Amino acid sequence: MISTNFISKVFNAGRLFTLHNYFYIPLAGVKTKDAIELPEKPKKPMTSFFRFVQEHKPVLLKEQPQLKLTEIVKQCAQDWKNIHPTIKERYDNEYKAEMESYAKKHLDYSMKLTDEQKEYLKLLNREKTQSTKKRRLRKKLKDMKKPKKPPGPFLLYLIEQSNIQGRKINEMMKELKGTWHLLDESVKMSYVKKNEELMIKYKEDLENWETLMIQEGHPDLVRSKFLKDERPFTARKKSVSEKDKSESQTSDEKNIRNK
Template identity: 30%
Template sequence: MAPFSLLTASVSLLAKSFSVLSCTSTLARCTSVAPTAYVSQLKCLTTQASGPPKRPLNGYMRFVQQQKPVITRQNPEIRSVDIIRKLAEQWREMSPEQKQPFEEASLRAREQFKLDVERYQAQLTPAQVQQQALERRQKLAKRKAIRKKRELTNLGKPKRPRSAFNIFMSEHFEEARGTTTTGKMKSLLEDWRNLFSHQKQVYTQLAEDDKIRYKNEMKSWEDHMVDIGREDLIREQTMSNRKKAAAAKKAAMKAKAKSKAKKVTATGKAKPSSKTTKSSSAKTAKTTKKT
């Protein structure tokens, strides 16, 4: 009995030591991922620190969230796009009294969201606040760029010219080696580097032609933007060239007007001299008659 109890105690001691070591290694991994200033040992052993509170849903989205599973169960073959379209139509046909529960729930959630945001902001360090502000600015800049790109596409802005390699890649992408897009592009880049100069010349000429196409189309497009009052979409280089051309035209008109004025002055001065010549010739004729 003694050896058996001794063996049991040894196994129990080993299990305890293994659990302690496992907990210590877990703690070490957690503290290596995040600084100790932001993650405490207790949070690391249980759950990670929660992020910023999520913005609550509005009344319509609450209605969609509630009704979408019902329609999916009733019509399992229907597509998600058709479900959303159907729910949007139902929401438009609902009366204000039917929408009221969803709107009131959204209002209560917004009030709670404000309190949660205040509590979350209060526990942030200055460095975290600065990082959040930077991320917010980057997100807004990205959204602005996406909106501008979509607007330019709708206004029919010409596509930028392609390089010689892009033209080569578009022509040989289907038969390129590799199973993924990245693998195909790598193999095409290798093939491009192995081409002879006279083989690349064909694609170089096509790229030059595409540049001419882009230049002509951009000129027509920017002239159209000026006509519809969207000078803000014109390139800075084009605007500076337009200003220089307008200034040169204005200077030429001024020089032309100045030269014209000089000619008028010169002819005005020449007229009295002709009159004096005529009078002197008349006087000479009179004297000759008298004699």
């Protein structure tokens, strides 16, 4: 089965040769004022297959403009598999030649970097890795159907008014923010109570879901607090015992000092 990531790469293959100056944009956690300008980084060449896709995709679309993205990818993969060896060799040779040139340019690029720029690159790479992990985690949570936290009192009011008036929530946000503050406290409390009821159900659903995730081998999706509570009884008993022992020792030390 062809992955979504693979399809995305193929679809954007034409962009891979775009040259631009590498002025790195700070990622999450990196302050703009700390941004450091970096020299132009050599672009890694496309592999033989992606080079073929870049040339072959427009031909397919011209002949069959109705083709969907997945169909284009499948057709490109099939055509690449059946391509004449001499043509494939040409693509391979072009790739190897560009890789040799790239290796030299990348070495020159690395040698020109200052210690400050190298440290900044390390920081950016760490941030990029963390950002990628977070995206993957969010996707996995969505795929595994994690229960969603219910809306707060104001949002419940906003959703209700949106349904009544037949308007989009983002259109009514500012307008109803002022109206919400003017509502009678008893009316507001009805939304607060509804939120509390939904929160009780949400917490129950979340605990049941986390228990299921542990059973199915997905502890990475579970809150650390819940994992702690799900430890075997002997482990929990040992932890409590160690805590009591520590508190007892502290108490004894205080008594000795007081004497």
